[in-house]
Amino acid sequence: MTDVPVTVEARGSDFARLARKINQAGLLDRRPLYYTLRLSLVAVAFVGGWVAFVLVGDSWWTLLVAFASAVAFAQLALVAHDLAHRQVFRNRRPSEIAGRIAGNLFIGMGYGWWTDKHTRHHANPNHEDHDPDVSPAVIVWSVEQAERVKGLPRFVARRQAWLFFPLLTLEGWHLHVASFKALAKESMRHRGLEAALLVVHFVWFFGLIFTVLPFGKAVVFTLVHQAVFGVYLGCTFAPNHKGMPILTKEDELDFLRKQVLTSRNVRGGWIVDVALGGLNYQIEHHLFPNMPTPNLRKAKPIVMAHCAELGVDYLESGLISSYGQALRHLHEVGEPLRKVKARA
Incomplete structure (x- = not known):
């Protein structure tokens, strides 16, 4: 993520030539x-979900509304x-205003926290030391990690392939908690506004749910x-x-190779395009x-051809x-942890 639009400035000659093709295509x-x-x-989907929630009211059918609203x-x-x-x-200004409305106010995800984290991910994707998305928290991403x-990460790591999707059910809560924790950092811009x-998000979210539903149903709905x-978001980014x-500090790749070799495209047509938001x-x-x-779909054949010309692996798989x-x-x-456990 960058505040400066990508142009044909030198990020390495291989990328500069690709950027020139993309610019010429007007993409x-x-x-x-x-x-x-x-x-x-x-x-419409977001507002419609909450209108349906109020109309369905005190009924277990409201769990179908919970599912649909979560997708929105x-x-x-x-x-x-x-x-x-x-x-x-x-x-930047209209982007930040709309981003904080969509993120902080509507879904309870701190725009400033997430933007900072995602910027670092884009700068060094899949880098063990610099990408926060592969830092060893509950799940570990390399044998070295x-x-x-x-403690808990070591316990989970032994069976993390089996636990991955169940753990995604907690991803939404993680986003909320991390958003509040980030407000303690003095480097966070507009902390008061974000807070x-x-x-306001959690006041209206919990207020509406616990007003319309009795306590038990409200807890289950939530x-x-x-x-x-959480599962939807995790399945979108995974x-x-x-x-x-x-990647580690020993890996020295130029911009193009660093981005291409650590990323995977997903086939599937317009349904996958919509479901994954183009990601x-x-x-x-x-x-x-x-x-x-x-x-992005129009850029794909240009990028594929350029990578083939350079001999850079371009990976695309089904969902x-x-x-x-x-x-x-x-x-x-x-x-390795399972082997250690077996020998113990």
Whole structure:
């Protein structure tokens, strides 16, 4: 993610030549009609979910509404992602205003915290020391990380391939907690505004749920809603980098190779495009993070041809296959710990 639109400046001659082709094709131009339609549809789905919640009221059928509303939450998170990358608006101010409304106010995810984390991910994808998305928290991503962890992460690492999807049910709560924890950092910009919007989010979210439903149903609704939200988000981001090479300080790659070799595209047509919010074109997205989502599909053949010309591996898999690759990688990472456990 960058505040400066990608141009043909030198990031290495291989990338500069590719960037020139992309610019000549006009694929970095804004797509206002597309985003007007997409934001309108997501807004209708989001509001419609809560209208349905009120209309269904005190009934266990409300759990179906929880599922549908969680999907709308995840789609809104994908819109916030595009806003943070300045794919929607070219300037920072409208991007930040819309991003904080979508992130902090509507889904309870701190825009400032997430933008900082995601920027570091884009700068060094799958880098063991610099990418926060592969830092060893509960799950570990390399054998070296597995050998260093203690306590709960070590316990989980032995069977993390089996626990991966169950753990995703907690991802929504992790986003909320991490958003509040980040407010303690003095480096966070607009901390007061971010905090206020987060508080307003949880006031209206829990206030509405516990007003419409009796306590028991309200708790179950909340748990289902947040579990589906977390699983959806996790399933959106997991196919993109998980199971791809993990880089260390010994790896010295130029910009193009660093982005392409650590990313995976996902095939599947327009259904996958909608479900994953365009992130199935992960290679193109990482090379040109401010490229509007509908242009990623058009950039794909240009990038593929360029990589073939350079002899750079370009990986594309089906959706189920990509999950399989990620889970196999997690299983292999935990194997040394399982052997230690077996010998003990």
